[in-house]
Amino acid sequence: xxxxxxxxxxxxxxxxxxxxxxxxxxxxxxxxxxxxxxxxxxxxxxxxxxxxxxxxxxxxxxxxxxxxxxxxxxxxxxxxxxxxxxxxxxxxxxxxxxxxxxxxxxxxxxxxxxxxxxxxxxxxxxxxxxxxxxxxxxxxxxxxxxxxxxxxxxxxxxxxxxxxxxxxxxxxxxxxxxxxxxxxxxxxxxxxxxxxxxxxxxxxxxxxxxxxxxxxxxxxxxxxxxxxxxxxxxxxxxxxxxxxxxxxxxxxxxxxxxxxxxxxxxxxxxxxxxxxxxxxxxxxxxxxxxxxxxxxxxxxxxxxxxxxxxxxxxxxxxxxxxxxxxxxxxxxxxxxxxxxxxxxxxxxxxxxxxxxxxxxxxxxxxxxxxxxxxxxxxxxxxxxxxxxxxxxxxxxxxxxxxxxxxxxxxxxxxxxxxxxxxx
Amino acid sequence: xxxxxxxxxxxxxxxxxxxxxxxxxxxxxxxxxxxxxxxxxxxxxxxxxxxxxxxxxx
Numbered sequence: 001x002x003x004x005x006x007x008x009x010x011x012x013x014x015x016x017x018x019x020x021x022x023x024x025x026x027x028x029x030x031x032x033x034x035x036x037x038x039x040x041x042x043x044x045x046x047x048x049x050x051x052x053x054x055x056x057x058x059x060x061x062x063x064x065x066x067x068x069x070x071x072x073x074x075x076x077x078x079x080x081x082x083x084x085x086x087x088x089x090x091x092x093x094x095x096x097x098x099x100x101x102x103x104x105x106x107x108x109x110x111x112x113x114x115x116x117x118x119x120x121x122x123x124x125x126x127x128x129x130x131x132x133x134x135x136x137x138x139x140x141x142x143x144x145x146x147x148x149x150x151x152x153x154x155x156x157x158x159x160x161x162x163x164x165x166x167x168x169x170x171x172x173x174x175x176x177x178x179x180x181x182x183x184x185x186x187x188x189x190x191x192x193x194x195x196x197x198x199x200x201x202x203x204x205x206x207x208x209x210x211x212x213x214x215x216x217x218x219x220x221x222x223x224x225x226x227x228x229x230x231x232x233x234x235x236x237x238x239x240x241x242x243x244x245x246x247x248x249x250x251x252x253x254x255x256x257x258x259x260x261x262x263x264x265x266x267x268x269x270x271x272x273x274x275x276x277x278x279x280x281x282x283x284x285x286x287x288x289x290x291x292x293x294x295x296x297x298x299x300x301x302x303x304x305x306x307x308x309x310x311x312x313x314x315x316x317x318x319x320x321x322x323x324x325x326x327x328x329x330x331x332x333x334x335x336x337x338x339x340x341x342x343x344x345x346x347x348x349x350x351x352x353x354x355x356x357x358x359x360x361x362x363x364x365x366x367x368x369x370x371x372x373x374x375x376x377x378x379x380x381x382x383x384x385x386x387x388x389x390x391x392x393x394x395x396x397x398x399x400x401x402x403x404x405x406x407x408x409x410x411x412x413x414x415x416x417x418x419x420x421x422x423x
Numbered sequence: 424x425x426x427x428x429x430x431x432x433x434x435x436x437x438x439x440x441x442x443x444x445x446x447x448x449x450x451x452x453x454x455x456x457x458x459x460x461x462x463x464x465x466x467x468x469x470x471x472x473x474x475x476x477x478x479x480x481x
Contacts, residue, residue: 091459166480174473181465186458190445207463215470222474 015267022260030055032250035240064330128283139407146400157396204331212328341418
Protein backbone atom coordinates (compact mmCIF):
# COMPACT_ATOMS: atom_id res chain seq x y z
CA UNK A 1 0.00 0.00 0.00
CA UNK A 2 1.36 3.43 -0.97
CA UNK A 3 -0.13 6.64 0.51
CA UNK A 4 -3.23 4.72 1.47
CA UNK A 5 -3.74 3.39 -2.07
CA UNK A 6 -3.69 -0.29 -2.83
CA UNK A 7 -3.88 -2.04 -6.19
CA UNK A 8 -1.65 -1.71 -9.20
CA UNK A 9 -3.39 1.16 -11.05
CA UNK A 10 -3.58 3.60 -8.10
CA UNK A 11 0.02 2.69 -7.23
CA UNK A 12 1.07 3.31 -10.83
CA UNK A 13 -0.63 6.73 -10.79
CA UNK A 14 1.00 7.57 -7.43
CA UNK A 15 4.37 6.49 -8.84
CA UNK A 16 4.01 8.54 -12.01
CA UNK A 17 2.88 11.62 -10.08
CA UNK A 18 5.78 11.27 -7.65
CA UNK A 19 8.23 11.07 -10.55
CA UNK A 20 6.78 14.16 -12.25
CA UNK A 21 6.86 16.02 -8.92
CA UNK A 22 10.43 14.87 -8.36
CA UNK A 23 11.64 16.20 -11.71
CA UNK A 24 9.69 19.48 -11.47
CA UNK A 25 10.83 20.18 -7.88
CA UNK A 26 14.46 19.42 -8.84
CA UNK A 27 14.23 22.12 -11.52
CA UNK A 28 13.04 24.65 -8.92
CA UNK A 29 15.85 23.68 -6.52
CA UNK A 30 18.52 24.28 -9.18
CA UNK A 31 17.07 27.60 -10.34
CA UNK A 32 16.61 29.03 -6.85
CA UNK A 33 19.98 27.80 -5.53
CA UNK A 34 21.82 29.28 -8.53
CA UNK A 35 20.28 32.69 -7.85
CA UNK A 36 20.97 32.51 -4.10
CA UNK A 37 24.58 31.42 -4.66
CA UNK A 38 25.11 34.27 -7.11
CA UNK A 39 23.58 36.75 -4.63
CA UNK A 40 26.05 35.75 -1.92
CA UNK A 41 28.98 36.26 -4.28
CA UNK A 42 29.86 32.59 -4.77
CA UNK A 43 32.07 32.39 -7.84
CA UNK A 44 30.78 31.28 -11.23
CA UNK A 45 33.28 28.41 -11.17
CA UNK A 46 31.94 27.00 -7.92
CA UNK A 47 28.31 27.43 -9.08
CA UNK A 48 29.13 25.72 -12.38
CA UNK A 49 31.01 22.86 -10.70
CA UNK A 50 28.35 22.15 -8.10
CA UNK A 51 24.78 23.32 -8.72
CA UNK A 52 24.81 23.43 -12.54
CA UNK A 53 26.73 20.20 -13.11
CA UNK A 54 24.62 18.28 -10.59
CA UNK A 55 21.41 20.13 -11.51
CA UNK A 56 19.88 18.00 -14.25
CA UNK A 57 20.94 14.80 -12.48
CA UNK A 58 19.36 15.82 -9.17
CA UNK A 59 16.36 13.43 -9.53
CA UNK A 60 18.65 10.42 -10.09
CA UNK A 61 21.05 11.54 -7.36
CA UNK A 62 18.23 11.96 -4.82
CA UNK A 63 16.71 8.58 -5.70
CA UNK A 64 20.11 6.97 -5.10
CA UNK A 65 20.66 8.71 -1.76
CA UNK A 66 17.14 7.92 -0.52
CA UNK A 67 17.40 4.26 -1.62
CA UNK A 68 20.84 3.89 -0.01
CA UNK A 69 19.53 5.35 3.24
CA UNK A 70 16.61 2.89 3.13
CA UNK A 71 19.07 0.01 2.58
CA UNK A 72 21.16 1.17 5.56
CA UNK A 73 18.13 1.61 7.81
CA UNK A 74 16.64 -1.74 6.77
CA UNK A 75 18.90 -3.64 9.16
CA UNK A 76 17.88 -1.63 12.20
CA UNK A 77 21.57 -1.58 13.11
CA UNK A 78 22.87 1.02 10.68
CA UNK A 79 25.24 2.66 13.18
CA UNK A 80 26.84 -0.70 13.98
CA UNK A 81 27.73 -1.14 10.28
CA UNK A 82 30.18 1.73 10.57
CA UNK A 83 31.67 0.16 13.67
CA UNK A 84 33.01 -2.87 11.77
CA UNK A 85 36.60 -3.00 10.53
CA UNK A 86 37.83 -0.39 8.06
CA UNK A 87 38.67 -2.90 5.33
CA UNK A 88 35.31 -4.66 5.73
CA UNK A 89 33.57 -1.32 5.45
CA UNK A 90 35.54 -0.42 2.34
CA UNK A 91 35.48 -3.75 0.49
CA UNK A 92 32.50 -5.63 1.91
CA UNK A 93 28.97 -5.67 0.49
CA UNK A 94 25.84 -4.93 2.54
CA UNK A 95 25.09 -8.69 2.53
CA UNK A 96 28.52 -9.57 3.92
CA UNK A 97 28.25 -6.96 6.67
CA UNK A 98 24.75 -8.13 7.59
CA UNK A 99 26.12 -11.70 7.67
CA UNK A 100 28.77 -10.61 10.16
CA UNK A 101 26.15 -8.92 12.31
CA UNK A 102 24.00 -12.03 12.25
CA UNK A 103 26.99 -14.07 13.41
CA UNK A 104 27.57 -11.61 16.24
CA UNK A 105 23.86 -11.79 17.19
CA UNK A 106 23.38 -8.08 16.54
CA UNK A 107 20.44 -8.83 14.23
CA UNK A 108 17.96 -11.68 13.87
CA UNK A 109 17.67 -14.08 10.93
CA UNK A 110 14.38 -12.47 9.80
CA UNK A 111 15.93 -8.97 9.90
CA UNK A 112 18.82 -10.31 7.83
CA UNK A 113 16.42 -11.76 5.25
CA UNK A 114 14.28 -8.62 4.95
CA UNK A 115 17.34 -6.35 4.80
CA UNK A 116 18.79 -8.56 2.07
CA UNK A 117 15.54 -8.38 0.09
CA UNK A 118 15.47 -4.57 0.37
CA UNK A 119 19.16 -4.39 -0.60
CA UNK A 120 18.68 -6.42 -3.80
CA UNK A 121 15.45 -4.75 -4.88
CA UNK A 122 16.48 -1.13 -4.18
CA UNK A 123 19.92 -1.64 -5.76
CA UNK A 124 18.33 -3.05 -8.90
CA UNK A 125 15.80 -0.21 -9.15
CA UNK A 126 18.20 2.69 -8.71
CA UNK A 127 20.99 1.27 -10.87
CA UNK A 128 18.45 0.38 -13.57
CA UNK A 129 17.06 3.92 -13.32
CA UNK A 130 20.46 5.57 -13.80
CA UNK A 131 21.54 3.34 -16.65
CA UNK A 132 18.07 3.54 -18.24
CA UNK A 133 18.14 7.34 -18.08
CA UNK A 134 21.61 7.38 -19.68
CA UNK A 135 20.58 5.08 -22.52
CA UNK A 136 17.47 7.20 -23.26
CA UNK A 137 19.63 10.30 -23.45
CA UNK A 138 22.45 8.74 -25.47
CA UNK A 139 20.10 7.41 -28.13
CA UNK A 140 16.58 8.83 -28.18
CA UNK A 141 17.24 12.37 -26.92
CA UNK A 142 20.57 12.93 -28.73
CA UNK A 143 18.99 11.51 -31.91
CA UNK A 144 16.02 13.88 -31.61
CA UNK A 145 18.26 16.89 -30.85
CA UNK A 146 20.46 16.18 -33.91
CA UNK A 147 17.45 15.74 -36.21
CA UNK A 148 15.71 18.87 -34.88
CA UNK A 149 18.80 21.05 -35.09
CA UNK A 150 19.64 19.79 -38.59
CA UNK A 151 16.08 20.40 -39.78
CA UNK A 152 15.97 23.85 -38.16
CA UNK A 153 19.19 24.84 -39.91
CA UNK A 154 18.08 23.17 -43.17
CA UNK A 155 21.12 20.83 -43.13
CA UNK A 156 21.52 17.08 -43.61
CA UNK A 157 23.46 16.53 -40.41
CA UNK A 158 25.09 18.01 -37.34
CA UNK A 159 28.79 18.87 -37.06
CA UNK A 160 30.41 18.20 -33.70
CA UNK A 161 33.54 20.08 -32.73
CA UNK A 162 36.60 17.87 -32.24
CA UNK A 163 37.09 19.40 -28.80
CA UNK A 164 33.53 18.42 -27.77
CA UNK A 165 34.00 14.85 -28.99
CA UNK A 166 37.26 14.48 -27.06
CA UNK A 167 36.46 16.34 -23.83
CA UNK A 168 32.76 15.53 -23.43
CA UNK A 169 31.55 12.67 -25.64
CA UNK A 170 34.51 10.29 -25.18
CA UNK A 171 34.55 10.62 -21.35
CA UNK A 172 30.90 9.56 -21.41
CA UNK A 173 32.03 6.22 -22.89
CA UNK A 174 34.86 6.05 -20.35
CA UNK A 175 32.62 6.60 -17.31
CA UNK A 176 30.30 3.77 -18.38
CA UNK A 177 33.29 1.49 -18.91
CA UNK A 178 34.65 2.34 -15.43
CA UNK A 179 31.25 1.54 -13.89
CA UNK A 180 31.14 -1.79 -15.76
CA UNK A 181 34.65 -2.76 -14.72
CA UNK A 182 33.95 -1.91 -11.06
CA UNK A 183 30.57 -3.65 -11.00
CA UNK A 184 31.71 -6.85 -12.68
CA UNK A 185 32.26 -9.94 -10.54
CA UNK A 186 35.80 -10.75 -11.64
CA UNK A 187 35.93 -13.93 -9.60
CA UNK A 188 32.78 -15.26 -11.27
CA UNK A 189 33.98 -14.18 -14.71
CA UNK A 190 37.36 -15.91 -14.25
CA UNK A 191 35.59 -19.11 -13.19
CA UNK A 192 33.31 -18.96 -16.25
CA UNK A 193 36.27 -18.32 -18.58
CA UNK A 194 38.10 -21.33 -17.10
CA UNK A 195 35.07 -23.55 -17.75
CA UNK A 196 33.52 -23.53 -14.29
CA UNK A 197 30.26 -22.03 -13.06
CA UNK A 198 29.85 -18.58 -11.57
CA UNK A 199 27.92 -15.35 -11.77
CA UNK A 200 28.99 -12.10 -13.36
CA UNK A 201 26.77 -9.88 -11.22
CA UNK A 202 28.97 -8.20 -8.70
CA UNK A 203 28.85 -5.56 -6.03
CA UNK A 204 29.66 -1.88 -6.02
CA UNK A 205 31.53 -1.51 -2.75
CA UNK A 206 32.25 1.71 -0.86
CA UNK A 207 35.73 1.75 -2.42
CA UNK A 208 34.15 1.49 -5.88
CA UNK A 209 31.82 4.35 -4.97
CA UNK A 210 34.78 6.40 -3.77
CA UNK A 211 36.56 5.81 -7.09
CA UNK A 212 33.46 6.87 -9.05
CA UNK A 213 32.96 10.06 -7.02
CA UNK A 214 36.70 10.90 -7.14
CA UNK A 215 36.64 10.43 -10.92
CA UNK A 216 33.72 12.88 -11.11
CA UNK A 217 35.58 15.49 -9.03
CA UNK A 218 38.78 15.03 -11.10
CA UNK A 219 36.86 15.34 -14.35
CA UNK A 220 35.08 18.48 -13.17
CA UNK A 221 38.36 20.10 -12.10
CA UNK A 222 39.95 19.14 -15.42
CA UNK A 223 36.99 20.43 -17.40
CA UNK A 224 36.64 23.78 -15.70
CA UNK A 225 40.35 24.47 -15.45
CA UNK A 226 40.85 24.00 -19.17
CA UNK A 227 37.69 25.31 -20.80
CA UNK A 228 37.10 29.05 -20.81
CA UNK A 229 33.92 29.05 -22.89
CA UNK A 230 32.18 26.81 -20.39
CA UNK A 231 32.76 29.35 -17.64
CA UNK A 232 31.61 32.15 -19.89
CA UNK A 233 28.38 30.32 -20.63
CA UNK A 234 27.63 30.18 -16.90
CA UNK A 235 27.71 33.96 -16.72
CA UNK A 236 23.98 34.28 -17.39
CA UNK A 237 22.90 33.07 -13.93
CA UNK A 238 20.41 35.64 -12.60
CA UNK A 239 21.19 37.06 -9.18
CA UNK A 240 18.39 36.48 -6.66
CA UNK A 241 16.68 39.70 -5.52
CA UNK A 242 15.06 38.01 -2.49
CA UNK A 243 17.69 35.50 -1.38
CA UNK A 244 16.05 34.41 1.87
CA UNK A 245 12.69 33.76 0.20
CA UNK A 246 14.41 31.91 -2.66
CA UNK A 247 16.49 29.89 -0.22
CA UNK A 248 13.33 28.87 1.63
CA UNK A 249 11.58 27.91 -1.63
CA UNK A 250 14.70 26.00 -2.71
CA UNK A 251 14.80 24.08 0.58
CA UNK A 252 11.07 23.33 0.42
CA UNK A 253 11.48 22.10 -3.15
CA UNK A 254 14.39 19.93 -2.00
CA UNK A 255 12.13 18.43 0.68
CA UNK A 256 9.58 17.69 -2.08
CA UNK A 257 12.36 16.06 -4.17
CA UNK A 258 13.35 13.78 -1.27
CA UNK A 259 9.69 13.02 -0.39
CA UNK A 260 8.83 12.18 -4.02
CA UNK A 261 11.88 9.91 -4.32
CA UNK A 262 10.78 8.09 -1.17
CA UNK A 263 7.19 7.67 -2.46
CA UNK A 264 8.47 6.46 -5.82
CA UNK A 265 10.70 3.82 -4.24
CA UNK A 266 7.78 2.58 -2.12
CA UNK A 267 5.64 2.35 -5.27
CA UNK A 268 8.35 0.30 -6.98
CA UNK A 269 8.41 -2.06 -3.98
CA UNK A 270 4.65 -2.63 -4.41
CA UNK A 271 4.98 -2.94 -8.21
CA UNK A 272 7.77 -5.53 -7.94
CA UNK A 273 5.63 -7.64 -5.59
CA UNK A 274 2.42 -7.30 -7.63
CA UNK A 275 3.69 -7.51 -11.21
CA UNK A 276 6.71 -9.78 -10.85
CA UNK A 277 8.82 -7.34 -12.91
CA UNK A 278 12.35 -6.87 -11.66
CA UNK A 279 13.39 -3.65 -9.90
CA UNK A 280 15.95 -2.78 -12.57
CA UNK A 281 13.40 -3.25 -15.36
CA UNK A 282 11.00 -0.85 -13.64
CA UNK A 283 13.93 1.55 -13.18
CA UNK A 284 14.92 1.35 -16.85
CA UNK A 285 11.35 1.75 -18.11
CA UNK A 286 10.06 4.45 -15.74
CA UNK A 287 12.67 6.58 -13.97
CA UNK A 288 14.98 6.17 -16.94
CA UNK A 289 12.52 7.88 -19.25
CA UNK A 290 11.00 10.43 -16.86
CA UNK A 291 14.33 11.53 -15.39
CA UNK A 292 15.64 12.18 -18.90
CA UNK A 293 12.98 14.93 -19.23
CA UNK A 294 14.99 17.80 -17.65
CA UNK A 295 17.86 17.16 -20.06
CA UNK A 296 15.40 16.91 -22.93
CA UNK A 297 13.73 20.20 -21.96
CA UNK A 298 17.12 21.96 -21.55
CA UNK A 299 18.22 20.57 -24.90
CA UNK A 300 15.07 21.76 -26.67
CA UNK A 301 15.29 25.20 -25.05
CA UNK A 302 18.97 25.38 -26.06
CA UNK A 303 17.98 24.57 -29.63
CA UNK A 304 15.30 27.26 -29.63
CA UNK A 305 17.93 29.79 -28.60
CA UNK A 306 20.21 28.51 -31.33
CA UNK A 307 22.84 27.00 -29.04
CA UNK A 308 23.16 23.34 -30.03
CA UNK A 309 26.46 23.06 -28.16
CA UNK A 310 24.82 23.84 -24.79
CA UNK A 311 21.98 21.41 -25.64
CA UNK A 312 24.33 18.53 -26.27
CA UNK A 313 26.70 19.60 -23.49
CA UNK A 314 23.87 19.26 -20.95
CA UNK A 315 22.90 15.81 -22.26
CA UNK A 316 26.41 14.45 -22.32
CA UNK A 317 27.41 16.10 -19.03
CA UNK A 318 24.45 14.54 -17.28
CA UNK A 319 25.47 11.10 -18.56
CA UNK A 320 28.84 11.56 -16.90
CA UNK A 321 27.29 12.79 -13.64
CA UNK A 322 24.80 9.90 -13.45
CA UNK A 323 27.16 6.94 -13.16
CA UNK A 324 29.97 8.76 -11.40
CA UNK A 325 28.17 10.90 -8.86
CA UNK A 326 24.71 9.32 -8.46
CA UNK A 327 25.74 5.64 -8.48
CA UNK A 328 29.05 6.50 -6.76
CA UNK A 329 27.49 8.32 -3.79
CA UNK A 330 24.83 5.62 -3.37
CA UNK A 331 27.51 2.91 -3.36
CA UNK A 332 29.60 4.89 -0.86
CA UNK A 333 26.64 5.05 1.50
CA UNK A 334 25.22 1.53 1.40
CA UNK A 335 27.02 -0.49 -1.34
CA UNK A 336 24.98 -1.89 -4.24
CA UNK A 337 24.27 -5.33 -5.62
CA UNK A 338 24.46 -4.99 -9.40
CA UNK A 339 21.77 -7.02 -11.21
CA UNK A 340 22.78 -9.53 -13.88
CA UNK A 341 20.93 -7.74 -16.76
CA UNK A 342 22.80 -4.52 -15.94
CA UNK A 343 26.17 -6.27 -16.24
CA UNK A 344 25.27 -8.43 -19.21
CA UNK A 345 23.18 -6.04 -21.28
CA UNK A 346 22.62 -2.49 -19.99
CA UNK A 347 26.19 -1.38 -19.29
CA UNK A 348 27.82 -3.10 -22.33
CA UNK A 349 25.06 -1.70 -24.55
CA UNK A 350 25.57 1.75 -23.08
CA UNK A 351 29.29 1.55 -23.89
CA UNK A 352 28.46 0.49 -27.46
CA UNK A 353 25.68 3.07 -27.91
CA UNK A 354 27.93 5.89 -26.70
CA UNK A 355 31.10 4.56 -28.30
CA UNK A 356 29.75 3.86 -31.78
CA UNK A 357 28.87 7.50 -32.61
CA UNK A 358 32.31 8.68 -31.38
CA UNK A 359 34.16 6.10 -33.50
CA UNK A 360 31.88 6.77 -36.47
CA UNK A 361 32.37 10.53 -36.27
CA UNK A 362 36.16 10.22 -35.99
CA UNK A 363 36.43 7.72 -38.85
CA UNK A 364 33.50 8.79 -41.02
CA UNK A 365 35.81 9.99 -43.79
CA UNK A 366 37.71 6.67 -43.93
CA UNK A 367 34.54 4.54 -43.63
CA UNK A 368 32.86 6.62 -46.35
CA UNK A 369 35.82 6.17 -48.74
CA UNK A 370 35.90 2.40 -48.26
CA UNK A 371 32.13 2.05 -48.71
CA UNK A 372 32.37 4.38 -51.73
CA UNK A 373 34.81 1.97 -53.44
CA UNK A 374 32.37 -0.91 -52.83
CA UNK A 375 29.49 1.18 -54.23
CA UNK A 376 31.67 1.94 -57.27
CA UNK A 377 32.17 -1.78 -57.91
CA UNK A 378 28.42 -2.41 -57.64
CA UNK A 379 27.91 0.33 -60.19
CA UNK A 380 26.07 2.90 -58.07
CA UNK A 381 27.98 6.08 -58.89
CA UNK A 382 25.58 8.42 -57.09
CA UNK A 383 25.84 6.52 -53.82
CA UNK A 384 29.59 6.19 -54.23
CA UNK A 385 29.98 9.97 -54.60
CA UNK A 386 27.80 10.59 -51.56
CA UNK A 387 29.77 8.11 -49.47
CA UNK A 388 33.14 9.47 -50.55
CA UNK A 389 32.01 12.99 -49.65
CA UNK A 390 31.48 11.92 -45.99
CA UNK A 391 33.20 14.25 -43.57
CA UNK A 392 34.54 13.52 -40.11
CA UNK A 393 32.76 14.87 -37.01
CA UNK A 394 29.37 14.95 -38.75
CA UNK A 395 26.37 12.92 -37.58
CA UNK A 396 23.80 12.77 -40.36
CA UNK A 397 20.03 12.57 -39.92
CA UNK A 398 20.26 8.90 -40.96
CA UNK A 399 22.83 8.33 -38.21
CA UNK A 400 20.56 10.05 -35.67
CA UNK A 401 17.62 7.89 -36.81
CA UNK A 402 19.79 4.81 -36.32
CA UNK A 403 20.48 5.92 -32.74
CA UNK A 404 16.73 6.21 -32.08
CA UNK A 405 16.19 2.77 -33.63
CA UNK A 406 18.96 1.32 -31.45
CA UNK A 407 17.10 2.55 -28.35
CA UNK A 408 14.01 0.50 -29.24
CA UNK A 409 16.20 -2.49 -30.06
CA UNK A 410 17.87 -2.11 -26.66
CA UNK A 411 14.47 -2.03 -24.90
CA UNK A 412 13.15 -5.01 -26.88
CA UNK A 413 16.10 -7.23 -25.97
CA UNK A 414 16.04 -6.00 -22.35
CA UNK A 415 12.37 -6.90 -21.88
CA UNK A 416 12.54 -10.16 -23.83
CA UNK A 417 15.74 -11.76 -22.58
CA UNK A 418 16.48 -10.17 -19.19
CA UNK A 419 13.31 -10.34 -17.10
CA UNK A 420 14.90 -11.16 -13.72
CA UNK A 421 17.56 -9.35 -11.73
CA UNK A 422 19.30 -11.88 -9.52
CA UNK A 423 18.24 -15.34 -10.70
CA UNK B 424 52.12 13.98 -19.24
CA UNK B 425 55.16 11.92 -18.26
CA UNK B 426 53.83 11.68 -14.71
CA UNK B 427 50.49 10.27 -15.96
CA UNK B 428 52.38 7.84 -18.22
CA UNK B 429 54.36 6.57 -15.21
CA UNK B 430 51.17 6.17 -13.14
CA UNK B 431 49.64 4.13 -15.99
CA UNK B 432 52.75 1.92 -16.16
CA UNK B 433 52.64 1.30 -12.39
CA UNK B 434 48.95 0.36 -12.62
CA UNK B 435 49.67 -2.14 -15.41
CA UNK B 436 52.44 -3.73 -13.29
CA UNK B 437 50.09 -3.94 -10.26
CA UNK B 438 47.41 -5.52 -12.43
CA UNK B 439 49.85 -8.08 -13.81
CA UNK B 440 50.99 -8.86 -10.26
CA UNK B 441 47.37 -9.38 -9.13
CA UNK B 442 46.73 -11.80 -12.00
CA UNK B 443 49.97 -13.62 -11.17
CA UNK B 444 48.86 -14.00 -7.52
CA UNK B 445 45.52 -15.47 -8.65
CA UNK B 446 47.28 -17.87 -11.02
CA UNK B 447 49.46 -19.24 -8.28
CA UNK B 448 47.12 -19.07 -5.28
CA UNK B 449 43.78 -20.12 -6.76
CA UNK B 450 40.21 -18.81 -6.46
CA UNK B 451 39.48 -18.74 -2.78
CA UNK B 452 42.28 -16.31 -1.92
CA UNK B 453 41.22 -13.72 0.66
CA UNK B 454 37.52 -14.28 -0.11
CA UNK B 455 37.75 -12.52 -3.42
CA UNK B 456 39.55 -9.39 -2.17
CA UNK B 457 42.15 -9.80 -4.92
CA UNK B 458 39.37 -9.93 -7.51
CA UNK B 459 37.82 -6.78 -6.04
CA UNK B 460 41.23 -5.11 -6.33
CA UNK B 461 41.48 -6.14 -10.00
CA UNK B 462 38.26 -4.23 -10.69
CA UNK B 463 39.48 -1.26 -8.69
CA UNK B 464 42.88 -1.06 -10.45
CA UNK B 465 41.24 -1.53 -13.86
CA UNK B 466 38.72 1.24 -13.08
CA UNK B 467 41.47 3.66 -12.05
CA UNK B 468 43.52 2.58 -15.09
CA UNK B 469 40.67 3.45 -17.46
CA UNK B 470 40.18 6.83 -15.75
CA UNK B 471 43.92 7.68 -15.86
CA UNK B 472 44.30 6.49 -19.46
CA UNK B 473 41.25 8.57 -20.39
CA UNK B 474 42.79 11.70 -18.90
CA UNK B 475 46.09 10.92 -20.69
CA UNK B 476 44.28 10.45 -24.01
CA UNK B 477 42.27 13.68 -23.58
CA UNK B 478 45.40 15.68 -22.75
CA UNK B 479 47.26 14.16 -25.69
CA UNK B 480 44.45 14.85 -28.16
CA UNK B 481 43.84 18.46 -27.15
